[in-house]
Amino acid sequence: MKKVFITGGSGVVGSALARFLSRDYRVFASYNRSPPKPFEGVEFVQLDITDRGAVSSVVRSLNPEIIVHAAALKDVRFCEANPETARRVNVDGTANLASSCDAFFVYVSTDYVFDGSRGMYSEGAVPSPWTVYGKTKLQGEVEVASLCSRYAVCRTSGIYxxxxxxxxxxxxxxxxxxxxxxxxxxxxxSATNLGNFCRMLGRVIGLGETGTYHLAGSExxxxxxxxxxxxxxxxxxxxxxxxxxxxxxxxxxxxxxxxxSLDIAQSQKRLGIGFFxxxxxxxxxxxxxxxxxxxx
Ligand SMILES: NC(=O)c1ccc[n+]([C@@H]2O[C@H](COP(=O)([O-])OP(=O)(O)OC[C@H]3O[C@@H](n4cnc5c(N)ncnc54)[C@H](OP(=O)(O)O)[C@@H]3O)[C@@H](O)[C@H]2O)c1
CATH class of the missing domain: 3.90.25 (UDP-galactose 4-epimerase; domain 1)
Incomplete structure (x- = not known):
């Protein structure tokens, strides 16, 4: 069974991904400050992703084939008021993970990388964020693209x-x-059903192809x-x-x-599953x- 390491395992998205992926993979998931209730099929580890040495030693010991990086500071107001902290977690933390091994690296990103002036952004549209949150998540994308040989940037939107x-x-x-x-x-x-997002991301892992994906609702x-x-x-x-x-x-x-809103047509075609x-x-x-x- 292939090993997947998921960061943000105590968060909304990471915990759902851990449960979903545990059907097909051996799943390790990390938390930082909030130890999750244990659930079968997932092994939890504590990890602060801003601690470069700790990231390197955890990743080396787990040696996963796939990393799904869902940990982030995503409170837009908190990030705006604390830009240094946001940068340390969303940029440096991402770089620490992306440089830690040569696994297939799946980065969970956001619609906030766009400025929101027109909507229906395609995967190839040029990002131009104006919030600190959006800027740090975009810089995370840049770190992943420059540090990983095989990676998927998976942007989503308004998870429910x-x-x-x-x-x-x-x-x-x-x-x-x-x-x-x-x-x-x-x-x-593009409000996104969380279960549907997990299935989309599962397909991205199955495909194993480098690229940018819009994994979001179809509306x-x-x-x-x-x-x-x-x-x-x-x-x-x-x-x-x-x-x-x-x-x-x-x-x-x-x-x-x-x-x-995100245009999902290209990603939907590539993954071949329904986007709700x-x-x-x-x-x-x-x-x-x-x-x-x-x-x-
Ligand atoms: N939710 C949405 O609507 C939405 C939309 C678009 C994109 N996204 C993206 O989806 C991802 C997950 O979002 P979410 O809704 O699951 O967020 P969340 O519920 O706020 O969870 C954030 C996770 O990040 C972890 N974390 C924060 N700082 C950390 C650090 N220094 N070291 C290690 N882990 C740290 C938290 O761990 P502890 O709680 O244990 O400290 C938690 O597990 C993010 O990358 C976000 O940008 C979310």
Missing amino acids: SLAEGNILQRILGSFRQGKVDSYFTDVFN RISRYGFALKVADTFKFGRSLVLPLELGEARRRAELRPFDL GVEEGLAEIKNEADALKGNI
Whole structure:
């Protein structure tokens, strides 16, 4: 069985990837400050990716054929207020890992590498981030491309799942309390079902080909449009969802690019699997939750 080492194993994306990939690989996953609850099929190690010596010794001892690098500081406001810390984790941490061995290196990146002025960015579009988060993630991409002989840069967008703190969980929490809330009509992305993302990334590993991939939902959608679809799928009233136009000045001040949607056509063709639209993605989550608990 091939060995995969996943960083960010205590995070939303890394933990889901660890579970998913453990079906086909021997999986090691790292955490930094938050030890995850153990789960079968995944061996956890503590690792601060900014510690170059520790990265080198952990990677050398695990000797994986594949590294999936999902650890990052991804809180856009925190990164803006702490650019040095963001750079140390998102750039230096990535370089430490990318230079640690000659495994196939899969870097989980983001739609924030684009400026968001027009949306539907293809894999070949020129990135021009304006947030510290976006700039450091883009520099991470550059480090990977210069340090690894075989690598995949996998950009995704607005991951949703029932994980604690996730946008979907927050919207459902608000609905359950019967709260009427406002959702932005002028902030767009390519909302991505987490399970679908894991399957896409599994295909990228199977393919083993160097390149840039857009692993995201197939639909450009506003926060408002997303909230309406959540209401429909989970059978809450649409009256709980109000439209709110932020406007350019507030978007800028709140570090919310206008349109970060990703064009996935090329990656979908290359990987040969379905990339979900929002209705399909939400329906899958609802069905899984219903099957597990009876109801949510
Ligand atoms: N979530 C999204 O909507 C989204 C969209 C686009 C791209 N992405 C990308 O997807 C990746 C994962 O995001 P996520 O949502 O899973 O984030 P998350 O839930 O915030 O998890 C971040 C992970 O990074 C780890 N980490 C942070 N600093 C570290 C350090 N110094 N050393 C080692 N590990 C460190 C954390 O470990 P501890 O908690 O143990 O400290 C945690 O496991 C990121 O690269 C992000 O850029 C996410």
